[in-house]
Every structure is written in structure tokens, then in C-alpha cells.
Amino acid sequence: MRSVSIIGVGCTKFGERWDVSLRDMIAEAGVMAIGDAEITGEQIDALYVGNMSAGRFIEQEHIGALIADCAGLSRLHVPSTRVEAACASGGLALRQAVLAVASGYSDIVIAAGVEKMTDVSTGTAADALAAAADREWECFFGATFPALYAMMAKLHMRRYGTTHAQMAQVAVKNHHHACMNPIAQYHMEITIDDVFNSPMVADPLHVLDCSPISDGAAALVLAPTEMARRFSEEPIKIVGSAQASDTLALHDRRDLTTLDATVHAGRSAFTQAGIEPRHVDVAEVHDCFTIGEILAIEDLGFVEKGQGGKATEDGMTALGSSLPINTSGGLKACGHPVGATGIKQAYEIVLQLRGKAGKRQVDEAEVGLAHNVGGSGGTALVHIFTR
Amino acid sequence: MTNQAPRFWRSIPQRYNLSGTHCTCCNEYFFPPRNLCPNCRRGAHLEDYTFKGTGSVITYTTIYTATEDFDRLTPYNLAIIQLDEGPKITGQIVSSSAGVKIGMRVRPVFRILGKEGDKGIIYYGTKFAPLLEPSCSTE
Numbered sequence: 001m002r003s004v005s006i007i008g009v010g011c012t013k014f015g016e017r018w019d020v021s022l023r024d025m026i027a028e029a030g031v032m033a034i035g036d037a038e039i040t041g042e043q044i045d046a047l048y049v050g051n052m053s054a055g056r057f058i059e060q061e062h063i064g065a066l067i068a069d070c071a072g073l074s075r076l077h078v079p080s081t082r083v084e085a086a087c088a089s090g091g092l093a094l095r096q097a098v099l100a101v102a103s104g105y106s107d108i109v110i111a112a113g114v115e116k117m118t119d120v121s122t123g124t125a126a127d128a129l130a131a132a133a134d135r136e137w138e139c140f141f142g143a144t145f146p147a148l149y150a151m152m153a154k155l156h157m158r159r160y161g162t163t164h165a166q167m168a169q170v171a172v173k174n175h176h177h178a179c180m181n182p183i184a185q186y187h188m189e190i191t192i193d194d195v196f197n198s199p200m201v202a203d204p205l206h207v208l209d210c211s212p213i214s215d216g217a218a219a220l221v222l223a224p225t226e227m228a229r230r231f232s233e234e235p236i237k238i239v240g241s242a243q244a245s246d247t248l249a250l251h252d253r254r255d256l257t258t259l260d261a262t263v264h265a266g267r268s269a270f271t272q273a274g275i276e277p278r279h280v281d282v283a284e285v286h287d288c289f290t291i292g293e294i295l296a297i298e299d300l301g302f303v304e305k306g307q308g309g310k311a312t313e314d315g316m317t318a319l320g321s322s323l324p325i326n327t328s329g330g331l332k333a334c335g336h337p338v339g340a341t342g343i344k345q346a347y348e349i350v351l352q353l354r355g356k357a358g359k360r361q362v363d364e365a366e367v368g369l370a371h372n373v374g375g376s377g378g379t380a381l382v383h384i385f386t387r
Numbered sequence: 388m389t390n391q392a393p394r395f396w397r398s399i400p401q402r403y404n405l406s407g408t409h410c411t412c413c414n415e416y417f418f419p420p421r422n423l424c425p426n427c428r429r430g431a432h433l434e435d436y437t438f439k440g441t442g443s444v445i446t447y448t449t450i451y452t453a454t455e456d457f458d459r460l461t462p463y464n465l466a467i468i469q470l471d472e473g474p475k476i477t478g479q480i481v482s483s484s485a486g487v488k489i490g491m492r493v494r495p496v497f498r499i500l501g502k503e504g505d506k507g508i509i510y511y512g513t514k515f516a517p518l519l520e521p522s523c524s525t526e
Contacts, residue, residue, distance in 0.1 A: 123455040130454060136398065137419055138477045141500065141512075142450065142457045147465050150448035158446075158489055202465075203449040203484070251467045251475040256446055 001102045005228035005235035006385070008037025008221035011347045014335030015185040017215035022058055022116035025217035027070045029340075030112060033219035037108075037231050041073050045106035047080040048096040050089030050113035051339035056128035058116050067112065086132030087288060089113060090218070090342025091243075091372030091381030097222050098241045098383075107224060113344070114217035115337035125213050129338070132375035134249035146210055146289060148250045148376040150202035153291035156257045157204070159306065162294065164204045166309030168195035170290035171208050171332055173318050178329025180319075180360035183344075185214055185335030195290075209290040214335035218343035220350070236350045240269030240384030250376045259373065261380035262299040266371070269382040270301070277301040280323065280384075281365040282352045284345035286373040287330040293317075296371055297325060300382070319360055327352060327360045342372035346383060353387045392508050402512035405495060407474065409436040416472040440495030441518060442470040449484040456501055468493055468515055479514040492518035 010032025012025045020028075026049070034041070049067050054060045068080035085092040090113030097111035117125050130139045133148060156162045172192055178184035190208060198207040221231075228235035244264035247253055254260055270276060277300060285300065287293035294308035302323055303311045311317060317325035328334040328348035331341055349368035351357040368385045398419070400406045407418035410433050413426040418438055424431030447466035450457070457463070464480040464487050480487050481496060493515040501510040 127454050134477075139454075140510075141478050141514075142453060142460065142463060142465055143477055144450060144453060144457075146452070147448050147450050151446040151465070151467055154448060155446040155489070200449075200451045202451065205448075249477065251477045256467065 002104055003225035004098050004101045004222055004238045005225040006220050006238065006346070006350055007223045007228050007232040007235050008033045008035070008039070009219070009347045009350045010036060011183055011218040011344055012216050013183050014214050014216035014337060014344070016118050018118065020215070022054060022060070022114055023066070023070045025116065025215065026067045026112060026114045029114070029217040029219040030067070030071045030110065033110065033221050037221040039108060039221060039231060041076055043108045044073065044076070044078050044110060045108050046097070046100055047071070047073070047078060047110045047112065048093040048100070049080070049082050049339070050084070050091070050093035050342055051082050052084055052086055052089045052115060053128045053131065053338070054116070056120070056131070057125070058119050067114070085379040086374035087286070087336070087338045088342060088372045088374030088379045088381050089339040090344070091370065091383065092342065092379070094220065094342060094346055094383060095241050095243055095381055097220070098238055101222050101224055107227065109222045110219055111222060111343060112217065112219040113340040113342055115339040116215050117213045117337060118215050122213065138249050138251070144202065145376070146205050147202040149289040149291055150205045151250065152256055152295065153204055153289075156291060156294070159257060160309065162309035164196070165192055166313045167204070167209060167290040167294065168192045169312050170287060170293045171195050173312070174287060174326050174330040174332040177319055177327050177360055178333035180358065181329050181334060184329040184333055185212060186329070186333045205289055205291070211288045211331035211336035214337040216335055216337035216340045216344065218340045218347050220343060220346055234354045236353050237386050238383060239386050240273035240382065242266070242268035242272065243379070243381045244268070245379050246377055248375065248378045253377065257295065258305065259295055259299050259377035259380060261377050262296060262371065262373065262382070265380040265382040266300045269384050273384040275367065275384070279367050280369045281367050282324050282327060282349065282362045283369040283371065284328060284330070284348050285325055285371040287326055287332050288336060288373070290332065292373070293325060293330065300369070300371060319362065324362050327357065327362060342370070342381065345370035345372060346385070349385050353385060395508065395510055403497070405438040405440050405513055407436055407438055408433045416470075416474050418470065418474045418476055438470050438472055440470070440513065442468045442493055444480070444487065444489055444491045444493060445469050445475060446489060447480065447487050466515070481514050481516050486517060494518045
């Protein structure tokens with residue numbers, strides 16, 4: 001297997017992008033990444049795009065061909081593949097691209113992600129997202145995504161004494177980080193009281209505990225590490241790429257306060273990279289709900305099980321502390337266009353490792369991690385990056 | 388709700404009567420029924436089993452913002468219940484939110500779960516009620 005590096009990145013502004021279409025966004029992100037890598041279309045061997053549900057959101061399938069077409073690559077007949085793992089579709093697209101390059105089958109490969117969610121009503125969007133859960137045995141009984149994470153939160157609070165204020169602190173911190181990120185959906189500081197006073201969605205989660213509905217796209221250009229310096233002065237190495245699955249329905253899990261898929265993908269990625277969680281300088285984790293970030297930092301081994309709330313309250317995960325989590329603003333405040341999220345996480349880590357993250361730059365960041373979850377934990381991907 | 392009549396009808400035994408499966412090789416019970424035992428896989432011997440329906444609340448939430456199909460029910464309680472035979476399932480609890488507690492014992496009740504508009508089919512199925520309290524007659 002060959003070592004793989006990222007030689008170019010691009011990402012659109014995330015948010016409610018009424019003025020642009022899925023086609024506009026994927027082309028914008030793709031052109032940015034290709035320009036950043038200084039490659040030409042003729043050099044691209046393959047495309048992988050993460051997209052959860054264009055069929056529901058814009059009534060468009062066959063996204064692989066669509067993005068090759070939008071990217072101006074149709075006349076070159078570049079193979080283009082859409083991959084789907086709910087909210088982990090972007091992370092999965094990155095992994096497919098890594099495998100294509102690592103295997104030696106392809107040299108220059110694009111990993112992209114896109115979702116256009118605001119062309120449908122909030123109700124339709126919520127129902128499309130609910131399709132990542134078990135439609136027959138969760139949604140049929142009235143389960144929603146916030147409800148599934150709320151049930152994890154409730155049990156975590158009961159077992160470990162985690163408080164809603166600790167969860168709210170995740171949102172407060174991630175909004176603070178997002179204020180320093182030009183592509184973030186929200187540039188708005190919030191307080192713990194703002195979270196408490198926002199409408200209840202599923203007890204104990206309020207609106208401000210939840211990631212928003214967003215539009216956006218992101219793209220990365222991958223190359224074998226041995227070729228990377230030809231294209232980029234600052235290639236970022238992918239030293240770990242792992243994926244794990246678990247039961248589709250939350251209720252079938254071994255433990256309702258652990259995402260075993262995260263645990264397994266994390267261990268595998270750390271083993272590949274030959275490093276330990278304490279060596280990570282900056283991480284993007286899947287905070288679709290505030291409890292999600294607390295579970296993630298526990299399940300990835302950054303803190304002990306049950307200590308995620310306390311670590312957040314103590315400020316350990318804020319910019320300027322020992323382990324800054326979600327410097328982009330995370331899904332919570334940077335936005336969560338589901339198929340794009342996994343690629344945006346890698347984009348943020350690349351900026352951090354290049355030292356180009358502006359006001360939210362982590363000092364001397366050398367090792368970064370991206371963690372992307374599908375559904376309530378049926379899929380997890382973990383990627384580890386180094387300078 | 389996206390379920391259409393055939394999709395609902397083919398799972399009526401499970402939805403009405405909590406019928407699942409039991410692997411006699413490893414003695415694990417499954418709801419909904421599994422055709423493959425994740426422990427024994429091809430070596431499994433699965434038989435039909437109808438659950439008693441009694442169990443305990445493992446965790447729960449009260450939903451205030453629902454999808455369009457469940458809007459009329461808000462706020463409603465959703466729980467993960469561990470049936471006495473072992474498997475965990477998701478279901479609604481018919482009780483005030485103040486009445487639901489982790490560890491609470493519950494029993495099954497037959498209720499309307501949804502409707503396909505005014506003229507479509509009505510979906511019936513199982514919800515849960517507190518075991519030691521009088522039955523709640525509303526949804």
C-alpha cells in the first residue's frame with residue numbers, strides 16, 4: 001500500500017445558500033481544490049463524492065455523473081462514484097479515495113462531498129435525515145434524530161452525572177470557534193443560557209444543542225505521497241484511515257452511551273498511524289448534537305468514559321487548551337450539509353496543519369484527526385493526518 | 388409516513404403481537420425477528436417466539452418537535468425498552484413525561500401509531516404503559 005497525501009483543498013461557504021444550487025456548490029469547491037493543487041483536469045484519475053440524499057433533497061440521483069459533468073470532466077470520461085453512509089458520506093468518500101490511491105490503481109483522485117438541504121421544507125428535510133435511522137423499527141414509532149441522541153444523553157447524564165450545562169458548553173465553544181471561521185454558517189456567540197432558553201426539541205436537547213440544516217460542498221485532491229511534493233509545497237499526509245459499522249438501530253447496540261463504531265475505527269486508525277490519542281493536536285469530531293461531541297472525545301480515547309462533560313466544562317476542548325476540538329465550529333456552528341461534512345472536517349485539519357487557519361490557528365499543530373459518524377452510530381470513519 | 392400498505396401489512400405480526408425469533412443454539416432472543424443470528428450465523432437454529440411484552444425502560448426522551456406524521460402527538464415520550472427476554476426495542480410510552488423514569492417497568496398496549504391521511508389506512512401497533520399503574524386510555 002502506498003502512503004497518500006492531500007495536495008489541494010476547497011470548501012464553499014456553509015449556510016442557507018438560497019442563491020446557489022448543488023451543481024454550483026460542487027463546482028465551486030472542486031475548482032478551488034484543483035486550483036490549490038495546481039493540477040489540470042487531464043491529470044485526474046477518479047472522483048468520489050459523498051452525498052446522503054440528493055434524491056430526497058433535490059429529487060436528483062446519479063450524483064457521480066452529475067458532478068463529473070459540473071466539474072467539466074465529462075469529455076475526459078473520468079470515472080466518478082457517489083458514496084453514501086448517511087452523515088458519514090463525506091468521510092466515506094475520503095476513505096474510498098484513499099484506498100484508490102493507496103492501492104496504486106489511481107494517482108490523482110478527488111474526494112468531495114455535497115448536500116443541498118434547503119430546497120425542501122424543514123419537515124421534509126427532517127424526514128430525509130430520519131432515513132439514516134431504522135425506518136421500520138425506530139422512525140415508525142415516532143423516533144427522530146434528536147430523540148435518538150437525546151436518549152443517549154439521558155442515559156449518559158444518569159450514569160456519569162453529565163449535566164445539560166456541560167452539553168450546552170459544547171455549543172457555546174463551537175459557536176465561538178465558528179466566529180473565527182469565514183466559511184461557517186453562524187458568526188454568532190451564544191451563552192449557556194441561550195441554549196437553555198431555546199425551544200426544547202427532545203428532552204434534554206434544545207434547538208441550540210442541534211446542528212442546523214445547511215447547504216455546502218467541499219473537495220480534496222489526493223496523490224501518492226511520493227508524488228505530492230511535485231504539486232504542493234505543503235502536502236498533508238493521511239497516516240490513518242479507518243471505517244467501522246454497528247447496528248442500524250440505536251436500541252440494538254451493546255452500550256447506549258458508547259458508539260462502538262467510533263471506538264473500533266479510532267483504534268484502527270491510531271494503530272495504522274502508530275500514535276496515541278494524546279499525540280493529537282487538533283480534532284474535528286461529529287457533534288451533530290452536543291452530546292455527540294462528548295461521546296466522541298470519550299470513544300476516541302481523548303478522555304475516559306464518562307469524563308467528556310467534565311472535560312468540556314473545564315475548557316480542555318477549547319481553542320488555546322490542550323486539545324482543541326472542532327476549531328471549524330463543528331457541525332453545530334460551521335453547519336452540517338451532511339454529505340459535505342466529512343470532507344469539510346479534513347479541509348479544516350489541512351488548514352490547521354498548514355498553519356493557515358487564521359484567528360483559530362492551533363499553535364504548532366502537527367497531528368490532526370477527523371471523526372465522521374453516520375446515523376446514530378451505524379457507521380464511523382476516523383482519519384489521522386500529519387504534516 | 389412513507390410506509391405504504393404492503394410494507395405495513397407484511398410486518399403486522401411483529402407490530403401487533405411482538406412476534407420475533409429465538410436462536411436455540413445461543414439462546415438469544417431477537418425483536419424484530421432476525422433471519423440470521425449474529426452470534427451463530429449459518430450455524431443458527433431460529434424459531435418463532437412471541438414476546439410477553441413486559442420490560443424495563445433503559446432510557447427515554449420527550450419529543451417536542453416531531454416529523455410531520457407525529458406532529459399531532461407532541462409532546463410524546465419515546466423510550467428504549469429492554470424486554471424481559473433480553474432484546475431492546477424503541478417504543479412510545481403512554482404516560483405524562485413526569486411519569487417516565489429510567490428503570491420503570493412497562494407493559495405493552497395496542498394503539499394507533501399513525502394514519503395515511505384522512506382516507507388512507509390506519510397503522511396499529513404496540514406502545515407501552517407503566518406496569519403498575521391503571522391503563523391509560525388515550526394514545
